[in-house]
Amino acid sequence: MVNEKKMVGERAAEFVSDGMVVGLGTGSTAYYFVMALAKRISEEGLKISGVPTSLETARLAEKNGIKMYSVDEVDGVDLTIDGADEFDPQLNGIKGGGGALLIEKIIASNSKEVIWIADHSKEVSQLGSFPLPVEVIREGSKHLLAYFTDKGYQPTLRVNDEGEPYLTDNEHYIIDLHLEGITDAQALSEELIHLVGVVEHGLFLDIADKVILAKDGNCQIIEK
Numbered sequence: 001m002v003n004e005k006k007m008v009g010e011r012a013a014e015f016v017s018d019g020m021v022v023g024l025g026t027g028s029t030a031y032y033f034v035m036a037l038a039k040r041i042s043e044e045g046l047k048i049s050g051v052p053t054s055l056e057t058a059r060l061a062e063k064n065g066i067k068m069y070s071v072d073e074v075d076g077v078d079l080t081i082d083g084a085d086e087f088d089p090q091l092n093g094i095k096g097g098g099g100a101l102l103i104e105k106i107i108a109s110n111s112k113e114v115i116w117i118a119d120h121s122k123e124v125s126q127l128g129s130f131p132l133p134v135e136v137i138r139e140g141s142k143h144l145l146a147y148f149t150d151k152g153y154q155p156t157l158r159v160n161d162e163g164e165p166y167l168t169d170n171e172h173y174i175i176d177l178h179l180e181g182i183t184d185a186q187a188l189s190e191e192l193i194h195l196v197g198v199v200e201h202g203l204f205l206d207i208a209d210k211v212i213l214a215k216d217g218n219c220q221i222i223e224k
């Protein structure tokens with residue numbers, strides 16, 4: 001069986017050129033991109049500076065010999081390559097299934113170009129089947145949960161394997177909203193970001209420039 005995540009991850013590594021500052025995404029698809037990039041560095045002598053979007057990716061990149069900097073140590077990022085949980089025909093998406101949405105969004109917002117890499121299951125006609133992650137300050141999270149319940153957003157506090165509240169790299173909680181279809185993503189984004197205690201949410205609107213999608217055994221490049 002074709003490994004679609006590997007296929008798009010390896011294709012994405014071809015978009016990187018010598019001297020670039022590259023945002024390194026997080027997750028099981030971005031894993032293959034980081035590995036393919038590391039291969040180009042060791043085999044072709046490609047010189048790049050990596051900006052990891054999570055501690056998990058930083059560990060992987062370090063183990064594989066990629067030079068790394070934080071987003072504040074660089075003037076800007078040339079290209080960020082990251083996974084997505086869902087994307088729609090306008091290339092708006094949901095991210096944060098792996099909890100890395102905050103730093104992912106900061107790095108993407110400071111990138112000249114953003115490419116998402118996706119297996120075929122990530123392409124949707126309307127966002128919202130995937131639970132929407134909202135990163136929140138721990139203090140007051142109980143009240144945000146109650147607010148989301150009242151709004152009918154069916155919130156759940158994300159927990160780790162031990163059943164304890166999941167902590168992001170920045171030590172916040174994540175509340176997942178089970179919306180079953182988002183009709184106005186822009187309005188929802190505005191609502192969420194203005195709630196006191198919300199740090200960031202997983203709606204990535206007007207951020208991706210391209211998606212490399214695995215479909216029918218090939219890589220399809222979808223441009224905005």
Ligand SMILES: O=C[C@H](O)[C@H](O)[C@H](O)COP(=O)(O)O
Pocket residue numbers: 025026027028029030082083084085095096097098099100101104
């Ligand atoms: O927080 C995690 C990130 O947003 C991931 O890029 C996203 O969840 C997609 O992950 P995966 O490639 O493992 O499906």
